[in-house]
Amino acid sequence: MTKQERADYIRNRLGELYPQPPIPLDHSDAFTLLVAVLLSAQCTDLRVNQVTPALFKLGNTPARLAAAPLEKIEAIVRPCGLGPQKAKAIKELSRILVEEHQGEVPASLEALERLPGVGHKTAQVVMAQAFGVPSFPVDTHIHRLAQRWALTDGKSVVQTERDLKRLFPEDSWNKLHLQIIYYGREHCPARGCDGTVCEICRTCFPKRKKPVETRKS
Known part of the structure; x- marks a missing residue:
């Protein structure tokens, strides 16, 4: 097979396999999605979904979380790891949304990336899943699978994003981002497949014998 x-x-x-993949993070609107994605950094979606009910009970709007005591936010989000940094980012971005964006999450990649704790991947997830803007967020799972499937050379997540956007139609990006995540978790995990085990790896590379060494982002 060629790359295309x-x-x-x-x-x-x-x-x-995944005709209508659901968003794995529980949320009710763009703001709660933004907070959930922020919390998911270096943390599982399962753990985030266990933590966010208490956090959103404390405050499920920018105004309420901006007014919430920092120590209460930190106590709730601590199980997600990086508790002090994430709590500070959540409180500060909530304040900025209230003061600069009328309490709304901006539908702008650039504006999202200026918020504390919000990197390129987080901003793209929000643009894709909250606002329907074609985006291809690349996390460590997608970065790994794109290398196993020889769709990118794996030099960086930025390069992986560019390569995937060139290979797949724009109208498929938002759904495909989720589909790859689900496939990676269920069929091609970091330790369960090395590029020679799962259905897609075996179909695309029937003669591959050596494991694929993933280049970190």
Whole structure:
């Protein structure tokens, strides 16, 4: 298979396996999604979903979390790791949303990336899933699978994002981002497949014998 043929096969197969992939982070609007994605850094979605009910009971709007005591936010989010940094970022971005954006999450990648604790990937997830803007957020899972499937050379997540956007139609990006995540968790995890085990790896590379060494982002 050529690289484009692999990409086409992967998109079609993932479409069969996950026709309507749900967003794995529990949320009710753009703000709660933003906070949940921020918390998911170096943390599992399962743990985030265990933590956010208490956090959103404390405050599920920028105004309420901006007014909440920092120590209360930190106590709730501590199980997600990096508690002090994440709590400070949540409180500060909430204040900025109130003071500069009328209490609303801006539908702008640039404005989102200026918020504390919000990097490029987080901003892209919000743009894709809250506002429907075609985006291709690349996390460590997608970065790993894109290398296993030889869709990128793996030099950086930025390069991986560019390569994937070139290979897949724009109208598939938002769904495909989720589909790859689900496939990676269920069929091609970091320790369960080395590029030679799962269905897609075996189909795309039937003669591959050596494990694929993932280049970190």
